[in-house]
Amino acid sequence: MNIYNYNKIVIFGAAGAGKSYTAMRIAELTGYPVFHLDAVFFCDGWVMVSEEEFIARQQEMMSGETWIIEGNYKNTMELRFAAADFVIFLDVNRFMRIWVAAMRHGKKRPELLGLEKRSVFSKEFFDLVKTQWTHGNATCDKVMELCGKYPEKAFLHIKGRRGVKKLLKEWAAQSSIKSFCKESQPPIMGKIFSLKS
Secondary structure (H helix, E strand, O other), X not given: XXXXXXXXXXXXXXXXXXXXXXXXXXXXXXXXXXXXXXXXXXXXXXXXXXXXXXXXXXXXXXXXXXXXXXXXXXXXXXXHHHHOOEEEEXXXXXXXXXXXXXXXXXXXXXXXXXXXXXXXXXXXXXXXXXHHHHHHHHHHHXXXXXXXXXXXXXXXXXXXXXXXXXXXXXXXXHHHHHHHHHHOOHHHHHHHHHHHO
């Protein structure tokens, strides 16, 4: 699967599955703008925007020719699923997700620069840990439901964080080939692309 065949990418997965990391790595490879839905849904002080405003912001993001959007928010998930040409679902076990959530909680996250960090002992953190036991299944059920509704979409179901890292390495290799082709003469470029396509 060649990541450069797609322009509009959505990434789903329960909290701690690696959505932000995957989105930022793909953005580095493709040059596409990346949007983190937590940063769109919350204002300063972790105040939630209205559903109407949230939808309007997403529609504005998706008006571009290329984009990467990571995040779930099931009420508006279909909006993004329908607009995307490539859907990635990160399926990571709950123990790993809780570990990742614990490690990053209380730290400033680069994709959420406009929001202050939360204490690792906050009520929000314990609520997050509690919901991890069911959140993954609920997210999976919704994604699979939409996958059945939009069978024409390119869909990639990645199980485990190792699978994510392996795929990113493959795409990084594609990026190197693409960069080499741009620097080569047209006849050579054609040969390389025909071999890799």
